[in-house]
Amino acid sequence: MMLKIVILSAIVALANAGNKIKYNALTIGDTLAHPEMEFELGDPKPYDWKNEPTPKPYVNEFKIAQPLDDAARHAEPEIPQPPQPFSFGFSSMANDGTQSRQETQDASGKVTGSYTIVDANGAQRIVEYYADDTGFHANIKSNEPGIEQGERAANHLWNKQKIHFEQIKKDRTEEDLKNGVLQNYFFKSKNSATKSIDADNDSKKNPPKMVIMVAKKCRGKSSTGGDGGTGNGGGGATQRREVKTKAVKKKYKPGQKGQKMEQEPDDARINELEFIPMEQIIDVLTEKLTEDVSNEFIESIAESIYEDLRKSYESYAKELFITRNAEMNKSKKSFAELQCFVNSTYSKILLFNKTNEFIGESSSQAFKDLQSRLNKHLLRTLATDIVNELISFFNEELLSENISHEARTKIINKLDVEFKNDFLKLNDSLNSNEVKTFIDELDECAVKIDMMIKKIDSKKEKSILSEHQQSLLLQLNECQDSILCLHILVLLVFQMVHHHMLHASGKFVPQILQFLQKDTNDEIYQLIKQCQDYVLQFKATKDDQAKLDIKTKLNESIGHCKQLLNDFIAKKLSLRIVENK
Known part of the structure; x- marks a missing residue:
């Protein structure tokens, strides 16, 4: 066979040998024709090395992660260590x-x-x-x-300071109750306990489940290759169980570092109710103890009694908070009672504001300033009472009468979104000087809570004025405190002279007397002015005997005022100068 191939190749070679290959080759002496090229060189220019562009600095485009510090790499949860001997x-x-x-x-x-x-x-x-x-x-x-x-040092020192710390405890509790600190603390504690119980109940009802996915028996050729078949040409896969579990992220596991880290500060704040700092306790002990007691011993005493003081304060605060809440809960109103209270107080606010506007109509700047101060007083008393009652109705706990604006805002923020924004606006209106702003916000808020606010007509206004005057007259005749009698007397005379009911505290008496001077009967005015002078003398005098003498004169003058005013009322005489002419 091989011989045949060799013979065939020789025959093909001989057949091709007869064909001559022609090349277009050049012979020696031939020249190539090409066009002539002309080059024109310009004048050389000097190199301007001064204006050479500055090379750009090398910038590494690859960012290298900075190494973590030791605290971040080795962050460990703080585990309380057992006492070390x-x-x-x-x-x-x-x-x-x-x-x-x-x-x-x-x-x-x-x-x-x-x-x-x-x-x-x-x-x-x-x-x-x-x-x-x-x-x-x-x-x-x-x-x-x-x-x-054998006298116990702790008891010896503690008994001497007990009265002082008790007073500090009471003052601090009243202050925290007024500022809403106790209400926020016990409210958060209650919510925290409720959430903890709900979480435990949910975990018992719905225990965490492991998700298991089981692969069904495959039909036809195995998709897993030869390992998955029976070895008989891919007739079918065996019944394998493929189990997959969904990993639970660490931050959702209980006890892990990532679990709701944003809530830890709030939980830490509601664990304990702070009394007074350690430095203040040391200062109290240092001030009260003798000079021969060393600072180290005082500090050891302070460290030992600090926790007892805090627990005593927390216990007292809780007892006082529960007692006050129980007292207020007895008077918690139904919606019908709330609506009645709001309408009654709302009507009085309208008439009191009308009086303030009447005072502000005077050309005197002093009386315009008096109007502004009376507006603030009205907002901080009757208007605040309405806001507190409304918030208390929609809140689980009743509000203290002396709760601050900031504490009330925190409570409002916990209400439903449906009412929260309107209540916030109503609460903010208490800080303005315009009673009209509060009235407008109250009307808006009443619409949201489906409360009907009744407007007052002339007949209703006359009835309210008459009731208020009779109430003042009754208080005046029953009052035994001369200074308080003067306050009531001024309010009553103002209404009888100008036919406007006035809402003012005792500090406004001098300004109101100044406003009454022009239109009030001179006899009654001079008696009231004399009573005011006696009150100022009584407060300025420090001598006990002088105080007693002034108080006697004040009581006599108040008695004359009462008698004269009752005579005017019995004879139906007017106290206004213009009407007597």
Whole structure:
């Protein structure tokens, strides 16, 4: 076979040998024709190296991640460490005496120690103390006169300061109750406990489930290749179970660092109710204790009683808060009662505002300023009462009468969105000087809560004026306090002279008297003015006997005013000068 191939190749070669290949090759001496090229060179230009562009700095386009600091790499949840046993002691000697101290702590956290002081005169005081879960306890041993052997140092010091801390506790509680701190604290504590219970109930009803996906038996060729078949040409896959679990993100696992980190500050704030800082306790003890007590001992006493003070304050605050709430809950109104209260107070506000506008119509700038101050007083009293009652009705807890604007705003923010915005506007209107703004916002708010606000007509206005005048007259005749009598007397005379009901506190009496001077009967005016002078003298005098004499004259003048006013009313005489002419 191979021989045949070789013979065939030789025959083909011989056949091609007869064909000559022609090339268009040049012979020696031939020249190539080409067009002539002309080059024209210009004048050389000097190189301007001064204006050479500055090379751009190299910028690395690849950003390299900065390494984390040690705190971020090794962040660990803070785990409370068990008490560590320790022991220490010291002793010092000086010209004014010696002192020594030793202290130990066992594995359970109980601290035991003693403190010894010996002065230059030989007076010795030994304090043996221990501190555990029950508090700080100590015994004093001394050769100083007036100190009984075995007297408990903590009780000795605490009893001397108890009254002072009790007063601080009461004052702080009243202040926190007024500012809404207690209401916010107990409200958050209640919500936190409720959410915790609901979460536990939800976890019991709906335990976390593992999602399992099972692959059904495949029909036809296996999609997993030879490993999935039976080895008989891909007749079908075996019954395999493919189990997949959905991973739960760490931030949703209980106890993990990422779980609702944004809520941790709020939870931390509602865990404890702060009393007073440690520095203030130390200052109180330092001020009240004798000079021979060392600062270290005072600090140890303060550290020991700090938690007891806080718990005592929290207990007292809770008791007071519950008591006040119970008292207010007794008077919590139904919607019909609330509507009646709002309409009654609303009508009075309209008439009081009408009086303020009447005073402001005067050309005197002093009376215009008086109108502005009366408007503020009206908003901070009757208008605030309406807002508190409305918010209390839609809130779980009743509001304190003295709650601040900021605390009321926090409570409003927890209401339903349907009412929240209108209540916020109504609350903000209390800080303005315009009663008209409050009235407009109240009308808008009443529409949202489906409350009907009744407008007053002339007949209703006359009825309210008459009732208010009779109420003032009754208060005047029953009042025994001369200064309060003067306040009521001025309001009553103002209404009888100008036929306007006035809402003002005692601090407005001098300005109101000035407004009454022009139109009021001179006899009654001079008596009232004399009473006002006696009140000013009484407040300015410090001598007890002088105060007693002035108070006697004031009582006599008030009695004359009452008698004269009752005579005018009985005889139906007018107190206005113009009408008497």
